[in-house]
Amino acid sequence: MFNDIGPLELVTLIVLAVLVFGPDKLPKVIQDVTRTIRKIREFSDSAKHDIREELGPEFKDFEFEDLNPKTFIRKQLDNEDLGLKEIRNGFDLKKEMAEVTDAVHSRESDASPAGAAGSSGGRIDMTKKPEAPGPDDRPPFDADAT
Secondary structure (H helix, E strand, O other), X not given: OOOOOOHHHHHHHHHHHHHHHOOOOHHHHHHHHHHHHHHXXXXXXXXXXXXXXXXXXXXXXXXXXXXXXXXXXXXXXXXXXXXXXXXXXXXXXXXXXXXXHHHHHHHHHHOOHHHHHOOOOXXXXXXXXXXXXXXXXXXXXOOOOO
């Protein structure tokens, strides 16, 4: 609950409490605070128990921590019924990238001098530089760019 309070801050709080309440009233205040915290916890546990009873036996595994979206998603992704682990393990990114690289390199090696002349059998040579536009040629109009 107080994981981020350092020792200097704790000492400061204690000194401040002694100054505000005084050394003779401080034990009574601490007892009242602990009693209030205990009652709040009991009320919370009672409310959780009542909700579980009202939901019925089909929700016996229900945890209130599952209502947190991060916890819910993490629990669903770790679920074995969906088969996500098999999909994740079956997908090898290095293998896929190697196949793509091989496919690209094989296309470059297939480009022959006849392909450079312009008859590549329906393929477009992507390595060839585009021709310089003439003085009367206008660039293509792109309606989305304006």
